[in-house]
Amino acid sequence: MAAYQEVCVCGFEEFNQAVEQHEGKRIFALFVGSKDTEGNSWCPLCTKAEPVIREGLKSASQECVFIYCQVGDKPYWRDPNNDFRKKLNVTSVPTLLKYGTPKKLVDAECRQANLVEMLFCED
């Protein structure tokens, strides 16, 4: 079991700051629909995927940073010009990716334990 450092951010600005802060480290990021005051996300698939991903994190073989990023509310997300879509090419939630690499899982793929494990494992 490797040590991973979790960073929770909300929105695009905070996400970028977190990436800059941890430059040079292995960064995994999970993008989810933001949670309301009761802790429920407007994105049901994100809610379902989260436990699978947290389980998969345990198998990350080396030290890494895990950025948990709430993207914003539903209207913001639906805007085709939001920063995540335009600048980061993240076009759906949930998205799990390894920052700076082509490794990415989207939507229902995030719920498949074998695929999540493949993303976290080192080649």
Next chain:
Amino acid sequence: MPTSSPPGRRARVLSPGTSRPSSEAREELRRRLLELIEGNRVMIFSKSYCPHSARAHQSGLLQKILQEESAYEYDLIVIGGGSGGLSCAKEAAILGRKVMVLDFVVPSPRGTSWGLGGTCVNVGCIPKKLMHQAALLGQALRDSRKFGWEYSQQVKHNWETMTEAIQNHIGSLNWGYRLSLRERGVTYVNSYGEFVEHHTVKATNRKGQETYYTSANFVIATGERPRYLGIPGDKEFCITSDDLFSLPYCPGKTLVVGASYVALECAGFLAGLGLDVTVMVRSILLRGFDQEVAEKVGSYMQQHGVKFLRKFVPVMVQQLEKGSPGKLKVTAKSTEGPETIEGVYNTVLLAIGRDSCTRNIGLEKIGVRINEKNGKIPVNDVEQTNVPYVYAVGDVLEGKPELTPVAIQAGKLLARRLHGASSEKCDYFSIPTTVFTPLEYGCCGLSEEKATELYMKENLEVYHTLFWPLEWTVAGRDNNTCYAKIICNKLDQDRVIGFHVLGPNAGEITQGFAAAMKCGLTKQLLDETIGIHPTCGEVFTTLEITKSSGLAVTQQGC
């Protein structure tokens, strides 16, 4: 376990819809059934229209019942994760088999390597077409001014920006393949596979660790790698297509050695990006392709600044300066006399052919025969080698076109046949292809030379024309350069047996006509087809001038 037919229905024989069979046919059938029953320990009879039987058959359940308890860890091991290998593995997995893919890229002499997906994805079709597109966009920018676009910036090209973007896309494709294998439960191992004994392979990973695996069936899909010249300095200083698409620096003034489509396509886009390019050709261009069109391809490139050194071969490459790129001196000899020439280039790209990866995978240990001259594997019409449980697909096959879609189709159909779901064989006849040189060349069927050899000149009618794409008019680009040609068999209703187009978007044009040729396209059908205006493709619907008439084909207008 013969099933009885439902009451009131006649027991169906082989083909539904036939009338009551004659007594000979019944006798023949009876004999055949008896033969089957006596010749097999277990015979399962099922109705072809019964969905339960069909499902049991397709899922491999019936097959499993018939087989002995499996002595092997896997049903299928595919050696080589390229177009053919992955297609075969995925299909076998869909049919419920236990499948493994062994893929490993031995680094090139320059140290280049890449991820899962094979030649096409990493160092072939995909990056090639993207770089070709980059070059076409350069041309489009030049044309744009004639169409009214005004900008003061000088347009120049950044090699690193282009390569990074292309490599990112390739990376996403590598990842996509890994996802799709994992989703289907195919085991992917990044190791070098070689046979050690029957039904057994040794897999060696990057760190040298060895693991052994056994399988009922194997598919060899190891593809090819670029050939070197065997002259001093070739491996140390020259690059190949393996290295070009991820080269971290602009290649600069380049000498391309070879006249294959790889050589001409690379020379073409390098020149299109603004580099100084020379092509050294030993004899003819695009061997195997229609030579009349091949020469036009070369001549267009020459008119647009690519230098050709015809009838020369390099004999030595020396390094004058180190660097990225450095400076190389190439000495070449004429093929016709004692003349020797020298040239200085930043980069020398060898594209003289590709060798099959069949010599170091232990084939001799299990007796799989290869063609000793070129390393290719001869197979029968179901892609089976001389060893019954070993099959092959893709570029390693003897006598088959080396194209991604061919490998994909062959791989898929092979998996289906192996696992009982079908008996369809791969049709290697009339396969279309396109050479993505600056002026693209698409073709399907026979070259004029091949057609003449097979059918004799007097039995052929060749229709042809030059044409001027509308988009080229305002842009002030060459008239009387683009070319269309069809070869018709007079002995078979003027059947179109050869299709050739030289012009923009040749690949897009050719694809449709390839389907028409599969349907038995004739000259009459072509004439009856109404063209789409204004396009390049429409010229094929109005072809009139034949070669035999001797009339000129130069365009006058419209």
